[in-house]
Amino acid sequence: MATVYKTQGAFLKSCVFLGVVLVLAVSVKGNSEGDALYALRRSLSDPDNVLQSWDPNLVNPCTWFHVTCNGDNQVTRVFEHNPRLEGPELLGLASYDTNCS
Template sequence: MASPTCFRRRCAQLTLTLVLFLIPLVRGNSEGDALYTLRRSLSDPDNVLQSWDPTLVNPCTWFHITCNQNNRVTRVDLGNSNLSGHLVPELGKLEHLQYLELYKNNIQGTIPVELDNLKSLISLDLYNNNISGIIPPSLGKLKSLVFLRLNDNRLTGPIPRDFVSISTLKVVDVSNNDLCGTIPTTGPFEHIPLNK
């Protein structure tokens, strides 16, 4: 018969093994949790988000979500989906996201500053919504950004000077907002047709 010390040691080893096995599942779920928080903040009369099931290990099987080979979310495609509600700070947890497509909906509220965590973001398409507030200057940290389309909203304030340091920017559309101030003319803005 095993001694109590031996039994405790085996229990501790089994617990450690289970914890190590579950770590990848927890990591995968953090993206699902972030997206499910977005789902809860949106009104979805056409049920385009009905497949967004928070009990799954990761969201790669959900409609309108694309993942890479490591099951990390790289794309959210919810343009023209008749959604209303607001964006959530948890979107900033999608560290591998490259495309955030939420254009032509009725999304209100402000742009979360936490989007500055999306270091791989190539395209931020929030045009044709009802988004208000300022364009967060911290979005200037998105050094992979190529397309920034925020037109046809209710944004106020200036175009952040921080965008001048994004050398990859090719398209900036902030037209049909209530922006004020001067338009940047240096850095990538020297070559981009800017709609204001």
């Protein structure tokens, strides 16, 4: 009988460990849209500091100012109100297709 409890205890510990690993893997994965937007931010001159909320430690860029997302937390629009930003990447941004589906 003691062997059954040891086996069940080991199985339970394994399940808990696997669950923790899966949760950590999902949270560490990050967000490729957030990574791309933060890379864009680093290449821009932001004299009015309007992009200060663009924090790479916040996994979801939908919480950042000047970023609009759909119901699935996918970025659909950036810089809706045209903040005063400067940088080489902005030259073609006005004509960029933002269809992220």
